[in-house]
Amino acid sequence: MCPEGDAVKASEGEVEILRLQGQINAEPILAALRANGIPCRVRGEALGSVYGLTLDGLGEVAILVAPEDVERARELLAAGEQHALEPTDGEAGDEREGS
Numbered sequence: 868m869c870p871e872g873d874a875v876k877a878s879e880g881e882v883e884i885l886r887l888q889g890q891i892n893a894e895p896i897l898a899a900l901r902a903n904g905i906p907c908r909v910r911g912e913a914l915g916s917v918y919g920l921t922l923d924g925l926g927e928v929a930i931l932v933a934p935e936d937v938e939r940a941r942e943l944l945a946a947g948e949q950h951a952l953e954p955t956d957g958e959a960g961d962e963r964e965g966s
Contacts, residue, residue, distance in 0.1 A: 881908070881931035884940050889926045896930060896944070899952075903943055905936045 887893050893909050900907045911928030932940045946952050 880934060882934050882937050883910075883929045883931055884937060885930045885944060887928055887930070890928055893928045893930055896947075899943060899947065900930070900932065900940055903939070905932055905940050905943070907932045907936075907940070 885896065887896070890909065890911060893911075897907055897909060908931050909928050910931055911926070943952075
């Protein structure tokens with residue numbers, strides 16, 4: 868993970884909040900951020916995505932968010948690491964009667 872102090876400003880005013888090995892590892896995090904209303908995108912090594920490599924940084928990807936979303940995104944990532952995420956109102960209503 869990219870430490871808070873080492874956040875790299877990306878082009879277009881985005882901030883890197885996390886680095887991972889491989890696009891597949893980034894997908895659940897991208898989904899969680901987007902599900903919580905945080906627009907984000909991934910930037911990565913092209914060679915790794917073409918050949919599916921995750922060796923010596925070839926498959927490394929960075930998750931980028933807008934500067935105004937950095938604090939919320941980091942809070943969400945921290946909650947996920949501590950297994951402290953709670954469902955939103957829409958997710959909590961999935962219980963069926965009679966179960």
